[in-house]
Amino acid sequence: MSIATIVTARRDAKSWHWTDIAAYAYLILGVFLMFGPVLWLGLSSFKTQASLLEFPPSLLPMSQKEVTLPGFPQPLPLFTVTMEDGSSRVLAQVRRVGIQAQMVDPADPTQQFRVAIDKRVPVREFALATENYTEPLERFAFPQFLANSVFVTVVATLITLLINSMAAYALSIYEFKGKNAAMLAVIGTLMIPITIILVPVYLVVTKLGLVNSLWAVILPGAATPTGVFLLRQYMLTLPRDLIEAARMDKASEWQIYWRIVMPLTLPALAVLTIFSIMWRWNEFLWPLAVLTKTEVYTLQIGLNAFQGELQTQWQYLLAMTVMTLTPVAVVFVFLQRFITTGIANTGMK
């Protein structure tokens, strides 16, 4: 099926209303506006430093073609030269002297030319500067940041899943004294973002001796009201007879939670897992406040530090940005349905 038939096909065979055309126009503009910037980042990240400094920029990563000729130790850049007789030929540049360039014919390196520099145009070819990706891995602490981010994300998500599901289990299955107070406490924390208790949380972390440790990032956000709510809502729908029957079979409360309720709550746990990974991977303000040593930087903090230091080295910064967003993009491609239904159902992210 051609693209035209896909676009023009409609579910009912009625004629086109102008709002339909406007809708498609809006959506196509949207694709351009939303995808364009990320695509541009991706393309730019494969350009060499020299071609990043060009203005206007080329769309695709291009670099100047070079040749290695006998008698010249360095590879020589190729140019298309407009000769005095009006013809044009491809020459390799040996050196530049003022406004003149000394050039040789690649086919016959003994033949030399002197050419005015405004008479030559670089010969360019499509080339991916993959060194933008490999060099940061060797030259900067990037792998360390990556490891820190992975550690924070994995450990924090595991702790979040465990303690939030325990609390949700208590608040959904049992009736006990103080249940309402506990619910209120959970609702209360929903209204207190870390932005407004930055200083005292910093104090608590300092008292615990955790400043400049990854645990300082992991622990404060481990218990999340969002997570408790999400899991509790789901656990409320589980059949109660199952739990009663397990009690008859002399299962302990922990066994009921771990062996019966948890496996049945997997869909909601999956949603919370995705949320938690997103929160932790992208977290910025709190790690920025509490991590001041380079060894413990997470990717986000490291990237922010780089953008201050590497102002003239966009090629590394762009490649590192791509590497930071790739895991999220992969998660999105595979779990899009989970994420969107999770958000639509809870109104949280």
Next chain:
Amino acid sequence: MTLSSKNPPASSALAGSAQTRRTSPFLRQVARIVDWPMAALQRLIGERRMPYVFLLPNLFFFGLFVFVPIAINFWYSVTGGPALFPSERPYVGSGQYSYLFECGSYADPSSCREDHFWRGVYNTVTFSFFQVVAMVGLSLLTAVVLNMKIKGRGFFRAVYFFPVLLSPVVVALIWKWILQRDGILNAWITAMGGDRVLFLTEPTWAMFWAIFVSVWSHMGFYTLILLAGLQAIPSDIYEAAEMDATPRWRVFWRLTLPLLWPNLVVVIVLALIRAVQTFDEVFVLTGGGPGTSTLMVVQYIYETAFSNQVQNFGLAAAASVVLGIVLFALTLAQLAYTQRKSS
């Protein structure tokens, strides 16, 4: 939650263990190790006290990292000096607050003692107003378009949604690269015959792009909520309108909008609560600059407490108490509205 819940056979109480059998031997081993002490604990304190055991870890974390800090925050805001530990801080009463609010005229931030705070307040108000208007307007438009009978709806929904997942630092760097002096946007402008614009170093443009980038990265989230609201509207209402040959704009104005209104209020308040706390993207995009023209309240708090030469925890705490009161009022407004709706 409408996630499919697989109803297990209620006949076997150990249906759960059938699930565990499929998990890895390692997890089973862990479960077995934990089982024993938890069973012993239950024998010791009795079944009726077990819910507290389950609640304890969560409440411990909430207490340590939310409730205790709220109390200490108030203490910080009424004490002075550079010391971090509360016991070493001298009591100054409302000193921090009056310092924060000492202004020649509230209309002019530069007449205030703490002019950066007031710049932050003014910028945050400007930012929040335009950001929320643009955010809600565009999310609504997008949700309505996505709710039409269009081909490839899933794809288009994903297109608008994916920036929500990107980290603020990544979002800011993507746009910084586009907006820089020799960036692609300026390349277009010069190709069209215009002059280069210094988008991030000109105050009005910097604020415009801060708002734009923020809307760009978050609107997918609100679109999703509004789309869910639109899809909850029963379709027979529309069919009736179609039979009467009601014009589409009238259907939207008279049917869709009133039915969607509760969702819209939630989205407006949620967007406002988030906008007031804006920090990440704007901080990485402009650093609060040029000068202080995109400095937000949260950045003021962060810098006052952590990155200035003299760390002024008391002043930062006082500012965050003020911010907290604003957020609390917004949340209460939302709660009051939803309560009134449901009763």
